[in-house]
Amino acid sequence: MRVYSALEEENIRDGNLVREWTVSGLLDSMQGNILRTELQTDLRQTNVFLRGVLWIFTTLIVITGVGLLATMDLLMSHTQGAILFIVSGVVCWVLAEFACRNRLYRYGVEESLAVCAAVLFAIGVSEIFRRNGEWATIVGLAVGSIGGLAIYRRFGFIYAAVGSLAACAAIPFQLDIGIAGKRIAAALVFAAALALVRFQRQESEEPAGSGLPAIEATAWLGTYLMLNIQLGATLFAVPAWLFYSPYRSSNPEIATGFYIFSWAMTWLLPAAGLWLGLAKKDRLLIDVSVAMTLLTLSTNKRYLGWEVHAWDPMMLGVVLMTAAIAIRRWLQKGPNDERDGFTALRLLRSDERKLAAVSIASSVMQPHASTVKQTDAPHDFREGGGSSGGGGASGKF
Amino acid sequence: MTTLERLEDWRKSGAIREEEYKTISALVRKERFSVFLELNVLLYLGVLSFVAGAGWTVRIYFTNLGDAAIISSLTFLIGASFYYCFSRVKPYSNLQVESPNLGFDYILYLGCLLLAVELGYLETRFHLLDSQWDYYLLFSALAFFAGAYRFDNRFVLSLALSTLAAWFGIRTFRLEWITVSAVRLSAIVYAGISFGAGLWLHQANIKKHFLETYLHIATNVLLAALVSGVGQNTSSWYLPASLAAATLSFWGGVRYRRFAFVAYGVLYGYIVVSIEVLKASRGFASVLAYFFLSGAIVVLGMILLARRIGRES
Numbered sequence: 001m002r003v004y005s006a007l008e009e010e011n012i013r014d015g016n017l018v019r020e021w022t023v024s025g026l027l028d029s030m031q032g033n034i035l036r037t038e039l040q041t042d043l044r045q046t047n048v049f050l051r052g053v054l055w056i057f058t059t060l061i062v063i064t065g066v067g068l069l070a071t072m073d074l075l076m077s078h079t080q081g082a083i084l085f086i087v088s089g090v091v092c093w094v095l096a097e098f099a100c101r102n103r104l105y106r107y108g109v110e111e112s113l114a115v116c117a118a119v120l121f122a123i124g125v126s127e128i129f130r131r132n133g134e135w136a137t138i139v140g141l142a143v144g145s146i147g148g149l150a151i152y153r154r155f156g157f158i159y160a161a162v163g164s165l166a167a168c169a170a171i172p173f174q175l176d177i178g179i180a181g182k183r184i185a186a187a188l189v190f191a192a193a194l195a196l197v198r199f200q201r202q203e204s205e206e207p208a209g210s211g212l213p214a215i216e217a218t219a220w221l222g223t224y225l226m227l228n229i230q231l232g233a234t235l236f237a238v239p240a241w242l243f244y245s246p247y248r249s250s251n252p253e254i255a256t257g258f259y260i261f262s263w264a265m266t267w268l269l270p271a272a273g274l275w276l277g278l279a280k281k282d283r284l285l286i287d288v289s290v291a292m293t294l295l296t297l298s299t300n301k302r303y304l305g306w307e308v309h310a311w312d313p314m315m316l317g318v319v320l321m322t323a324a325i326a327i328r329r330w331l332q333k334g335p336n337d338e339r340d341g342f343t344a345l346r347l348l349r350s351d352e353r354k355l356a357a358v359s360i361a362s363s364v365m366q367p368h369a370s371t372v373k374q375t376d377a378p379h380d381f382r383e384g385g386g387s388s389g390g391g392g393a394s395g396k397f
Numbered sequence: 398m399t400t401l402e403r404l405e406d407w408r409k410s411g412a413i414r415e416e417e418y419k420t421i422s423a424l425v426r427k428e429r430f431s432v433f434l435e436l437n438v439l440l441y442l443g444v445l446s447f448v449a450g451a452g453w454t455v456r457i458y459f460t461n462l463g464d465a466a467i468i469s470s471l472t473f474l475i476g477a478s479f480y481y482c483f484s485r486v487k488p489y490s491n492l493q494v495e496s497p498n499l500g501f502d503y504i505l506y507l508g509c510l511l512l513a514v515e516l517g518y519l520e521t522r523f524h525l526l527d528s529q530w531d532y533y534l535l536f537s538a539l540a541f542f543a544g545a546y547r548f549d550n551r552f553v554l555s556l557a558l559s560t561l562a563a564w565f566g567i568r569t570f571r572l573e574w575i576t577v578s579a580v581r582l583s584a585i586v587y588a589g590i591s592f593g594a595g596l597w598l599h600q601a602n603i604k605k606h607f608l609e610t611y612l613h614i615a616t617n618v619l620l621a622a623l624v625s626g627v628g629q630n631t632s633s634w635y636l637p638a639s640l641a642a643a644t645l646s647f648w649g650g651v652r653y654r655r656f657a658f659v660a661y662g663v664l665y666g667y668i669v670v671s672i673e674v675l676k677a678s679r680g681f682a683s684v685l686a687y688f689f690l691s692g693a694i695v696v697l698g699m700i701l702l703a704r705r706i707g708r709e710s
Binding site for chain 1: 398399400403407412413417420421424425427428429430431432433434435436437438439440441442443444445446447448449450451453454456457458498499500503551552554555556558559609610613614656657659660663664681682685686688689692693695696699700702703704
């Protein structure tokens with residue numbers, strides 16, 4: 001079923017590990033070279049930046065190619081348009097297969113072609129149902145979801161599986177079942193995927209390149225995001241009428257029972273995820289659970305109808321810093337600077353590279369754009385620059 | 398075959414030594430599991446959240462709390478942060494210096510951000526520099542640069558570079574050249590200074606590992622400024638200058654195997670060429686044809702490049 005053999009996937013996985021161990025000083029460079037030669041495949045790979053550029057430009061070619069064909073007959077009917085999209089999708093899939101047969105592996109080109117194939121096919125099928133009104137979007141999402149799953153099964157692109165889940169979870173939002181019903185149905189989609197992946201991981205050894213931990217972590221996060229109904233108001237200032245307060249209901253569609261259930265889940269899901277993640281030392285699940293915990297802490301006051309204060313982020317900051325330092329100290333006090341295998345020490349160089357990338361990215365997130373719009377001396381204090389690492393002195397004066 | 402089985406084979410064949418096998422297999426089995434990155438991210442988010450909250454609180458409650466309370470609290474926190482850092486810092490070295498502990502870098506970062514909050518507050522309330530208030534930014538940037546080099550902190554270096562960028566932007570307005578092209582010129586000057594400073598310090602063997610931070614920021618600022626100049630059609634020299642800068646970024650990226658710069662060169666260069674070509678294009682179909690053909694050329698070129706230089710990163 002997979003376009004790449006299990007041995008190729010294993011060689012690539014272990015080749016990447018050998019490279020990491022070598023740059024981290026766990027193997028010397030001569031050993032690294034010998035082992036990597038042993039693990040070499042005939043697959044053509046490239047680095048992440050060239051892969052990204054190839055992805056973008058291949059997508060551009062596909063979109064403009066389909067656009068060019070469409071402009072040849074501007075009076076195209078729905079059916080003709082649908083056929084164009086479906087045929088283009090099929091052609092893209094064939095080209096993606098061809099690229100993989102030519103031994104491209106995570107090269108950007110074949111990835112873009114496969115994704116475009118699923119999207120074009122979904123749009124084409126959706127166009128066929130356009131005359132039936134409301135079904136067009138539902139069918140489009142369902143076909144897109146199946147397409148994403150097919151890409152994952154055939155090519156092993158983990159983000160296609162994630163996209164498939166997201167498309168499937170979007171289907172309930174097209175149905176007339178009330179806000180609570182939509183959220184519960186979408187959460188059930190993610191929960192079903194979560195159960196399936198967990199079962200699969202427990203039953204057998206994870207095949208190389210399967211990305212099951214990433215899919216499981218996405219399913220946890222998806223379930224959480226569907227159930228936390230205060231998130232939109234907290235993070236994106238979505239209009240309040242979309243949400244419900246147990247004290248002053250602005251949306252009677254969401255029953256109090258669901259509101260309490262969702263509040264409970266915002267605590268239970270991160271706790272369960274963290275517990276399972278720590279027990280299995282599953283990094284992605286631990287990271288996602290920590291992220292869910294932060295979101296819960298950020299939305300809890302709104303859930304309970306408590307007043308939100310300006311100093312709440314300060315309190316959260318103190319909690320986060322204290323927790324990090326306390327965990328580090330606790331781990332350091334254990335034998336060999338570790339407890340149950342957990343350590344605060346850096347073991348691999350990749351951690352340092354990731355931190356360096358975060359530090360460079362932190363310079364981009366500065367609010368200086370608003371500063372340069374000001375042309376006069378400051379009159380009113382409008383600090384805000386510190387929120388993303390930029391000098392508060394340069395905030396909005 | 399699992400990674401552990403492979404390691405076992407390598408151990409038996411003598412490709413890896415017994416002690417290497419033990420260390421690596423412990424990592425693969427997750428008997429040793431580092432949460433270094435997670436703790437760093439928690440500290441970083443904690444600092445950002447704290448400073449955002451401090452700024453918000455000061456803004457909302459400065460009339461209730463009073464100047465003395467705000468200034469003394471901020472000064473205390475800044476003083477405590479810097480005292481902590483100076484009391485624990487290792488001796489200065491031009492080479493990379495490991496932080497004495499996990500929280501050290503973030504306490505310095507917190508102190509720097511709070512310093513910026515306090516300076517902003519002081520000027521807003523007391524107008525100490527009045528019309529020359531933007532010099533606070535220059536002062537902050539210099540202080541941050543000093544902190545970044547003394548304590549070997551990349552977060553503070555990024556903060557210094559972005560604060561300096563803000564000063565350049567504001568300085569332009571203070572001189573009342575309130576035009577977009579003036580900001581563009583100031584961005585180009587800023588990029589040139591950052592680029593030059595980064596390269597000079599690298600040549601002088603001073604914190605060589607900081608070079609990439611300078612180059613990433615300077616390259617993006619320079620290319621964005623030049624490309625916007627081409628888009629605005631303000632001067633004829635923007636086109637050759639932007640193409641030259643994109644080519645240089647591309648060449649440097651290939652030469653030194655820093656592929657992010659290859660991507661910058663390709664993307665910005667493509668935008669510049671597209672702006673020029675599309676100015677002369679007629680009709681939607683010709684625009685689509687241009688993107689189709691040019692995209693194909695870029696893909697072919699990138700495939701050839703990728704085949705030549707493989708998957709190094």
